Amino acid sequence: xxxxxxxxxxxxxxxxxxxxxxxxxxxxxxxxxxxxxxxxxxxxxxxxxxxxxxxxxxxxxxxxxxxxxxxxxxxxxxxxxxxxxxxxxxxxxxxxxxxxxxxxxxxxxxxxxxxxxxxxxxxxxxxxxxxxxxxxxxxxxxxxxxxxxxxxxxxxxxxxxxxxxxxxxxxxxxxxxxxxxxxxxxxxxxxxxxxxxxxxxxxxxxxxxxxxxxxxxxxxxxxxxxxxxxxxxxxxxxxxxxxxxxxxxxxxxxxxxxxxxxxxxxxxxxxxxxxxxxxxxxxxxxxxxxxxxxxxxxxxxxxxxxxxxxxxxxxxxxxxxxxxxxxxxxxxxxxxxxxxxxxxxxxxxxxxxxxxxxxxxxxxxxxxxxxxxxxxxxxxxxxxxxxxxxxxxxxxxxxxxxxxxxxxxxxxxxxx
Amino acid sequence: xxxxxxxxxxxxxxxxxxxxxxxxxxxxxxxxxxxxxxxxxxxxxxxxxxxxxxxxxxxxxxxxxxxxxxxxxxxxxxxxxxxxxxxxxxxxxxx
Numbered sequence: 001x002x003x004x005x006x007x008x009x010x011x012x013x014x015x016x017x018x019x020x021x022x023x024x025x026x027x028x029x030x031x032x033x034x035x036x037x038x039x040x041x042x043x044x045x046x047x048x049x050x051x052x053x054x055x056x057x058x059x060x061x062x063x064x065x066x067x068x069x070x071x072x073x074x075x076x077x078x079x080x081x082x083x084x085x086x087x088x089x090x091x092x093x094x095x096x097x098x099x100x101x102x103x104x105x106x107x108x109x110x111x112x113x114x115x116x117x118x119x120x121x122x123x124x125x126x127x128x129x130x131x132x133x134x135x136x137x138x139x140x141x142x143x144x145x146x147x148x149x150x151x152x153x154x155x156x157x158x159x160x161x162x163x164x165x166x167x168x169x170x171x172x173x174x175x176x177x178x179x180x181x182x183x184x185x186x187x188x189x190x191x192x193x194x195x196x197x198x199x200x201x202x203x204x205x206x207x208x209x210x211x212x213x214x215x216x217x218x219x220x221x222x223x224x225x226x227x228x229x230x231x232x233x234x235x236x237x238x239x240x241x242x243x244x245x246x247x248x249x250x251x252x253x254x255x256x257x258x259x260x261x262x263x264x265x266x267x268x269x270x271x272x273x274x275x276x277x278x279x280x281x282x283x284x285x286x287x288x289x290x291x292x293x294x295x296x297x298x299x300x301x302x303x304x305x306x307x308x309x310x311x312x313x314x315x316x317x318x319x320x321x322x323x324x325x326x327x328x329x330x331x332x333x334x335x336x337x338x339x340x341x342x343x344x345x346x347x348x349x350x351x352x353x354x355x356x357x358x359x360x361x362x363x364x365x366x367x368x369x370x371x372x373x374x375x376x377x378x379x380x381x382x383x384x385x386x387x388x389x390x391x392x393x394x395x396x397x398x399x400x401x402x403x404x405x406x407x408x409x410x411x412x413x414x415x416x
Numbered sequence: 417x418x419x420x421x422x423x424x425x426x427x428x429x430x431x432x433x434x435x436x437x438x439x440x441x442x443x444x445x446x447x448x449x450x451x452x453x454x455x456x457x458x459x460x461x462x463x464x465x466x467x468x469x470x471x472x473x474x475x476x477x478x479x480x481x482x483x484x485x486x487x488x489x490x491x492x493x494x495x496x497x498x499x500x501x502x503x504x505x506x507x508x509x510x511x
Contacts, residue, residue: 240464251460253436254489299434300489302466307417307492309430342460398460411459414434 003107022187023067023194028201031227032060034381035219037206037242038235039063041072041182042359042366044189044200045374046234046381048106051196053375054382059198060228062221064205068186071237074304074336075367076259076293078272078283080117080177081142084133087392087404088345089140094389095372096142096176102371108188110180111286116271117177118152120159120321121170126276130172137174145173156273158324166277166320177272179283185370209246209356216246216356232357232381236346237337238302239360246353250360251342251398253413256301256335257293257364258310262328264288273321280317282325290328292318296338296364298414305335338364344416345404348376348386348393357381358395363416419485420497424478431477437462438470438484441504466490472500 001007001020011018034050036043039061050056079099081092103110121127127146134144152171153161161168190200201223208220209231218227235242240250269284282292294314297306311333318325341347341361346369348359359377362369376387386393392404398411409415417429444454466489473483482500487493503509 238466240462241466244463249457249461249463251462253462253464254466299429299487300436300464300469300471301492302490303492307429309428399456413436 003109022191023200026060026199026201028060028062028204028221028223028226029199031218032199033058033229034060034232035226035228035230036061036232036234037219038233039067039190039200039202040070040234040236041185041189041370042236042362042373042377043234044186044193045370046232046359046377047198047200048189048193048196049375049378050382051193051198054378056382057197059193060226061193061198061200062204062206062219062226063200063202066202067190067200068183071336071338071366072186072370073183074259074334075182076281076283076291077179077182077285077367078117078177078281079112079180079368080174080272081368082117082119082133082137082144082172082174082177083406084136085404085406088406089136089142091372091376091389091393092369093137093140093142094375095369098371098375099180100176102188106188106192108184108191110184110188112178112180113286114176114178115283116173116175117274118147118156118271119172119274120152120168120276121172122166122168122277124169127170134172143174143176145175147171147173155270158268158322159273160321160323163320168321179272179285181286182367189374206242207245211246211353211356215354228355230355230357230381232359232377234359234377236339236360236362236366239339239358243358246351246356248351251347251395252339252361253300254302255296255298255338255340255414256303256306257296257338258306258314258333258335259291259293260311260314260333261285261292261331262290262325263331265290265328268324275317275321278313278317278320280314280321282318282322289331290325296340296414302337303335304337338362340413340416342398342411342413343403343405344407344409346373346393347395348373348380348390349395350380350384351395417492417494419473419483419494421475421478421481421483422497422499423481424475427475427478429473431475432473432483433476435472435474438472438500438503439463440472441484441500441507441509468495
């Protein structure tokens with residue numbers, strides 16, 4: 001079924017009896033060409049692009065819980081491509097371009113809203129660094145715009161520009177950045193993949209890999225063995241737990257990242273704003289809630305909930321740049337589990353086991369990467385060669401000294 | 417989270433800096449023939465279990481001692497706290 005304005009009107013006039021399920025509740029077959037482990041945004045996007053761009057058939061996505069129940073439904077929904085390093089920026093710009101055409105491509109309203117993202121500048125040194133970043137972005141075909149404090153005040157009059165400690169001296173804007181309705185991304189990819197014949201198998205936990213003579217021939221699951229020519233792991237947050245079943249240790253620690261949403265307000269915040277002197281970012285959802293977050297808690301955790309010191313730190317950051325936040329009541333807070341890699345950048349690569357591939361290590365930047373991650377992973381799975389924008393995301397970059405360390409922090413996951 | 421410091425009693429976790437897996441106490445021998453491979457593992461690879469995890473915490477806002485904390489990564493429950501010095505000596509790390 002194709003969604004359209006005409007269809008909405010027709011259904012409204014006929015009692016909404018013509019809507020069907022958005023995807024089939026598939027039962028696992030005995031074998032597939034491709035088995036993707038993990039029905040999150042990245043896994044569903046991978047299956048979709050495998051079917052659409054690479055013409056592959058017999059694809060299954062295995063999900064332990066339900067579609068949209070993991071990190072794709074737990075993030076702060078921001079999309080952007082304002083990275084510095086060559087290993088990253090072309091990939092994220094590719095992702096932003098895919099976001100721009102996503103809704104037409106999927107025939108699904110994902111509420112892609114290019115309302116712009118603004119990184120605030122609080123010192124002269126930071127301005128220099130952001131000019132460099134903006135230039136790197138433009139060299140890779142992205143848009144970047146250096147704003148003065150006056151331009152920022154005109155657009156965001158509520159900002160605390162003359163703060164004694166962290167005055168706002170300008171900002172680096174990416175007007176094509178913005179937000180996307182995160183659940184709709186999962187549902188849209190699931191529906192579009194299903195329409196191309198992908199089996200989306202929920203409540204199917206992978207309990208082990210079947211590896212024969214150095215080759216992965218399938219996965220053991222809670223719903224029986226499923227054979228596969230190629231198996232793609234795509235479970236960021238739980239990557240270490242999954243790959244341990246194939247006796248692999250990863251350059252990854254799992255950390256909890258908290259996010260917050262205020263009560264619903266009238267429109268007050270027209271874009272995404274990030275604090276440059278601490279870690280705080282905020283946007284306003286279409287329902288009206290201010291959605292914000294900050295640093296990870298900083299210790300290994302699989303708990304999907306954090307602790308109060310980070311709540312305090314995030315709220316202090318928010319109050320430093322827009323004190324009006326203090327008048328809004330916090331409605332909800334939650335935590336998601338991140339694969340924090342050793343250099344803060346992801347991995348999309350083959351493993352040393354034939355037929356077993358890996359996608360993970362997204363740190364807290366996975367949502368914006370969803371389309372490109374899926375596309376690049378599908379490219380790798382289908383052709384055994386990395387996508388041109390994802391050639392740097394290799395396992396061996398740590399051994400070879402080719403880390404992609406945006407912040408220059410070193411191999412300490414809780415600092416990225 | 418409260419960390420029950422062996423010398424100072426219960427202290428808030430925000431006084432501490434987190435370093436990671438306590439296996440980092442066992443720095444490999446830099447003169448061994450396979451030192452390069454072993455150091456790559458030491459520097460970059462982690463077990464990252466869901467469940468009991470022995471990890472290093474540094475009491476930066478306190479007495480600046482290193483602790484080995486045994487904590488459940490699923491519940492955040494802390495079951496054991498020792499001075500890293502004692503652990504290292506017991507495991508033959510320093511004399």
